[in-house]
Amino acid sequence: MLMRSLTLFSFVASASLLATSASTQTPPPAPATGEEQISQLMRGEPYKGPKVETPHGLDGKPDLTGFWRPLKEPGKPGGNMGKDEPSFILPFTEEGKRALIYSQNHTIDPEALCTLGGIPRHNASGLPFEVLHTPGRIGFTYNYNTSRLISVGDGLKVDPHALPTYFGTAVAHWEGDTLVIETSHLRDSAHDKIWLDENGNPTSDQTHVIERWTRPDYHHLHLEMTITDAKYYTRPIKFVRTWTRTPKGAGQEEYACNELNLDAGHIGPGAGVVGPDGNRGYGYTAPLPDVPPGPEAYGQ
Amino acid sequence: MTRFHASFAAAALLAALTGCSPGNSSVSTSDTPPARRSVEDILLGKPYTGPAKATPRGADGKPLLTGYWKVLRESGKPDGNLAKDEPERTLPYTDKGKAALEYNRTKTIDPEARCLISGIPRLLTSVLPFEILQTPERLGTFHYLSWHRWVWLDGRKPSDDPDPHYLGNSIGHWDGDTLVIESTGFKDSADGKFWLDDNANPQSSKAVLVERWTRPDFNHLNLQLTYTDPVYYAKPVTYSRSWVIGEPGEGRPEFSCEWNTPWIVDHLAPGPGAIGADGNRGFGPDGQVVPDLPLGSVDSTRGDAYWLYRKNMPKPSDLPTK
Numbered sequence: 001m002l003m004r005s006l007t008l009f010s011f012v013a014s015a016s017l018l019a020t021s022a023s024t025q026t027p028p029p030a031p032a033t034g035e036e037q038i039s040q041l042m043r044g045e046p047y048k049g050p051k052v053e054t055p056h057g058l059d060g061k062p063d064l065t066g067f068w069r070p071l072k073e074p075g076k077p078g079g080n081m082g083k084d085e086p087s088f089i090l091p092f093t094e095e096g097k098r099a100l101i102y103s104q105n106h107t108i109d110p111e112a113l114c115t116l117g118g119i120p121r122h123n124a125s126g127l128p129f130e131v132l133h134t135p136g137r138i139g140f141t142y143n144y145n146t147s148r149l150i151s152v153g154d155g156l157k158v159d160p161h162a163l164p165t166y167f168g169t170a171v172a173h174w175e176g177d178t179l180v181i182e183t184s185h186l187r188d189s190a191h192d193k194i195w196l197d198e199n200g201n202p203t204s205d206q207t208h209v210i211e212r213w214t215r216p217d218y219h220h221l222h223l224e225m226t227i228t229d230a231k232y233y234t235r236p237i238k239f240v241r242t243w244t245r246t247p248k249g250a251g252q253e254e255y256a257c258n259e260l261n262l263d264a265g266h267i268g269p270g271a272g273v274v275g276p277d278g279n280r281g282y283g284y285t286a287p288l289p290d291v292p293p294g295p296e297a298y299g300q
Numbered sequence: 301m302t303r304f305h306a307s308f309a310a311a312a313l314l315a316a317l318t319g320c321s322p323g324n325s326s327v328s329t330s331d332t333p334p335a336r337r338s339v340e341d342i343l344l345g346k347p348y349t350g351p352a353k354a355t356p357r358g359a360d361g362k363p364l365l366t367g368y369w370k371v372l373r374e375s376g377k378p379d380g381n382l383a384k385d386e387p388e389r390t391l392p393y394t395d396k397g398k399a400a401l402e403y404n405r406t407k408t409i410d411p412e413a414r415c416l417i418s419g420i421p422r423l424l425t426s427v428l429p430f431e432i433l434q435t436p437e438r439l440g441t442f443h444y445l446s447w448h449r450w451v452w453l454d455g456r457k458p459s460d461d462p463d464p465h466y467l468g469n470s471i472g473h474w475d476g477d478t479l480v481i482e483s484t485g486f487k488d489s490a491d492g493k494f495w496l497d498d499n500a501n502p503q504s505s506k507a508v509l510v511e512r513w514t515r516p517d518f519n520h521l522n523l524q525l526t527y528t529d530p531v532y533y534a535k536p537v538t539y540s541r542s543w544v545i546g547e548p549g550e551g552r553p554e555f556s557c558e559w560n561t562p563w564i565v566d567h568l569a570p571g572p573g574a575i576g577a578d579g580n581r582g583f584g585p586d587g588q589v590v591p592d593l594p595l596g597s598v599d600s601t602r603g604d605a606y607w608l609y610r611k612n613m614p615k616p617s618d619l620p621t622k
């Protein structure tokens with residue numbers, strides 16, 4: 001239950017860090033409070049201006065470089081890989097159901113311990129991320145000072161004996177103007193500190209993730225993701241999402257997450273209560289408190 | 301001593317059993333498994349003797365520093381020691397600097413062992429490879445123990461009141477073909493969580509770091525840095541280093557510094573441990589200049605055993621079985 005407080009605390013803390021990251025050339029807007037502040041710094045706002053053409057990089061491909069904030073979808077939960085599924089529930093196998101129960105009762109939220117969040121979890125996160133795109137190599141950097149670097153090219157192969165990791169082993173290639181990233185050799189929720197998403201859904205060592213990234217114009221980055229995990233899910237999971245480009249001069253900042261793992265002993269397992277709207281904790285739209293509240297605020 | 305050699309063999313055995321090179325070549329264009337290589341081959345740069353290839357350049361005509369870079373160790377010079385190029389390998393401490401060094405040696409657990417972010421310039425003194433991704437307005441340096449730092453290249457001016465960061469606040473500009481990165485706004489060793497280098501030298505919040513990076517050809521990357529810190533050092537410290545480009549398919553692998561912090565805080569002694577006569581702290585009591593791979597040594601890419609060895613203490617795999 002205290003995990004809630006810590007997670008929220010880290011969320012608010014990272015918002016304040018981002019507040020200081022704005023370019024000195026482009027002063028940030030006047031300080032806001034509460035939800036308004038979080039919204040300005042973490043969530044993308046729909047772009048309403050004229051369409052600006054997609055920039056292209058040295059490789060002639062759409063340049064995915066930038067600091068990207070997620071667009072909220074009305075009626076859809078955040079941090080839930082089942083957001084496009086009926087009732088926001090994933091198609092668990094029997095083994096998957098057991099793995100979910102295990103995660104919720106035995107695994108402290110890995111991100112609360114500052115373990116690498118991994119793939120595909122980061123793609124469902126409510127936090128912004130930054131991309132550095134070069135012709136043969138692309139880097140994704142995430143809020144908690146973590147990153148994944150992926151080689152891009154035709155005919156790249158993954159060592160079948162690659163060790164399991166949180167971000168897995170990935171290769172990428174271009175299909176026209178779409179960057180396709182394929183990831184395998186991921187860790188397993190049954191024995192590792194890894195979740196599929198914020199809600200503590202499980203992921204297995206059989207998980208295979210295909211991400212199809214496009215930048216249809218300057219202001220938008222779009223993902224169509226397919227997660228196949230025959231061990232825990234009866235069929236592939238589709239996940240679609242759009243991010244908006246932040247104004248020039250904004251970027252990711254240092255975030256010293258790892259000091260938090262000293263509190264691991266106080267954090268309970270699982271994601272806590274997930275509401276009928278598919279959201280965990282305070283949800284996706286409710287205002288966040290100014291200070292982390294006690295466990296009574298979470299109905300537990 | 302035997303047990304440490306035994307552990308090295310155990311790590312090699314683990315790699316052999318998994319059929320996996322414990323380095324970073326999990327991606328290739330070949331169906332042939334990667335050849336077995338020594339840890340030194342995987343981690344250290346070797347002098348390049350082939351024909352010179354031109355420096356790659358961006359649309360703005362400036363050199364591109366993008367690449368995976370392996371250090372060219374200098375004979376007789378230590379790694380992880382910012383005094384490498386100083387007379388008698390001793391930094392010009394002020395009285396406050398001497399006191400801060402003593403504090404770090406006797407009161408501060410290696411921040412890197414606690415999974416705190418390793419700072420700048422410490423990351424730049426590491427013997428381990430690192431990777432650069434450069435875009436027109438933004439550059440990232442990605443280091444082996446998972447940390448990375450960002451550099452703005454968009455012409456902004458430094459803040460008058462930067463937030464204190466482990467990595468500082470870095471802004472770069474071009475001086476001809478030299479990328480000059482200036483950083484201010486660091487944390488301070490007085491907080492007990494921040495070292496200048498692997499050897500526990502102190503760093504203050506008043507420090508200013510100027511890095512001058514060049515890529516004279518495709519294969520080489522050079523750094524000259526000047527570290528100015530009037531609180532802990534009587535005069536600026538200069539430091540130079542060179543790296544060579546990694547092999548095709550190599551890149552910074554994943555590393556997760558996790559779980560060990562509470563244990564480390566309770567069990568690990570303060571300070572860097574024994575530093576060799578050559579100024580090199582090294583990796584373990586048998587004087588390895590590079591660590592075992594995988595870095596966790598016991599459990600793939602996790603760092604839970606790494607720090608025991610670095611502090612000259614047994615790793616779990618070295619302990620006698622009960």
